[in-house]
Amino acid sequence: MSTIQFTINNHQTIIEAPPMKRLLDVLREDLHLTGAKEGCGEGECGACAVLMNGELVNSCLIPALQAEGARITTIEGLSINETLHPIQQCFLEEGGAQCGICTPGMILATHHLLDKHPQPTLLQIQEGLNGNLCRCTGYMRIFNAIQQAAHAGAAK
Amino acid sequence: MRSNVANYELIAPGSLDAVLQILASSPDRYTPIAGGTELMVALGAGRLQAKKLISLWNLEELRFIDATPDALIIGSGATFSDIRKHPVIAAEFSILAQAASWTGSIANQNRGTLGGNIVNASPAADTPPVLLAYDAEVTLISARGSRTLPYRKFHRAYKETALEPDELLHSITISRNLYGYKSYIRKVGTRNAQAISKVALAALAQMNDGRIEDIRLGAASLREYPTRLIAAEQSLAGQTITSLTIAAARAAVLTEARPIDDIRSTAKYRATVAANLLEEFLHALR
DSSP states (O other): OOEEEEEEEEEEEEEOTTSSBBHIIIIIIIIISSOOSSSSSSSSSOOTTTEEETEEGGGGGOOOGGTTTTTEEEEGGGGGGTTTTHHHHHHHHHHHOOOOOSSSHHHHHHHHHHHHSOOOOHHHHHHTTTTTTOOOSHHHHHHHHHHHHHHHHOOO | OOGGGGGGEOOSSSSSSHHHHHHHHHOOOOOSSSOOTTHHHHHHOOOOOEEEEEOOOOTTTTTTTTSSSEEEEETTTTTTTHHHOOOHHHHHOHHHHHHHHTOHHHHHHTBBBBHHHHOOOOTOSSHHHHHHHHHOEEEEEETTTEEEEEEEGGGGETTTEEETTTTTTEEEEEEEETTTEEEEEEOSSSSSSSOSSSSEEEEEEETTTTTTEEEEEEEESSSSSEEEEEEHHHHHHTOOHHHHHHHHHHHHHHHHHOOOOOSOOHHHHHHHHHHHHHHHHHHHHO
């Protein structure tokens, strides 16, 4: 077991875990943050995506020990005082979420995209989200939601 | 079947020197892990053989990109995102930037490293054909010192490289003296995003008075490791580009390619498409 310290959604946290335990499992099992989902478990679907030091990563591919000292943001940390984040609001209004499994990863990928490209082109949206698979929406409503979020200045 | 993570050890000594000391002196064999985009997949699938791992992630001694007047030096720990962001790579090494951009998704590019892409030694990896076309050099480091060799001599057999057990890939060096070279890259996969290539070709050529003065062809998924297409290069050196020299180059590719049938494609498709890609490049050189 290793003692691992990191910041999760602005809270300092210390856990005891096997160093190779996947960050995804630490989030879900140790910290009960079940927003990140397991889809493929091999880095292709993005359902487990979180932000680590501001960068989009797939938490199923991160050994817990490599999160030592990191700042991690999950979907649970995005809303402010139980008010939806503007990106979440746009997904809601545009029908960008259906079954919801991919949605936390989609929203964090959108957050990362809008950080880098506050007014993305459709191509930049497609590339920024190409690691996030959705089997419900057909993507068009997600793209619309992202365009609305960009329009609303969600990147801050 | 998921692996039992309690059976795995991971240490993160935090500096390159400390890692090299452990690789040199520990009686246990440690397997380096950087961004985890390969080994963590194996762990999740229950097929990660190595039980003792040593973390290279974010070691500052390996995560760098330096441009000198003559060369570009990329630390093995530089991520695909680092590569895509670098202004000299964007301006002068467009096929490297292109290959980095189609290696996995943004989340994978934020974690996957150039060194990992090379050392993992997959025949289908995205950046090795580019590094072969640029005729890059690789520098290997250990507690005993460092050595540099041409990247084309790094791969020896399927998943077998020049690395000794106590060595790490330190950096990749590419000459910036590419004035007048034309470059080409194309990856053929099932879809644009995320797909592992069925076949890929990266190429560089220098023309002089209508003749090919220098040509270098790097290919993925045509042999058991990333490979230069030496026979095709030799058939083209000094030639003008005509239907005859194109046919000879296509034939040369078919003699040296040893593709396989697997879940992603067939040997026949791979060999034919590789010849088509080369022909496309040659047409563009005319």
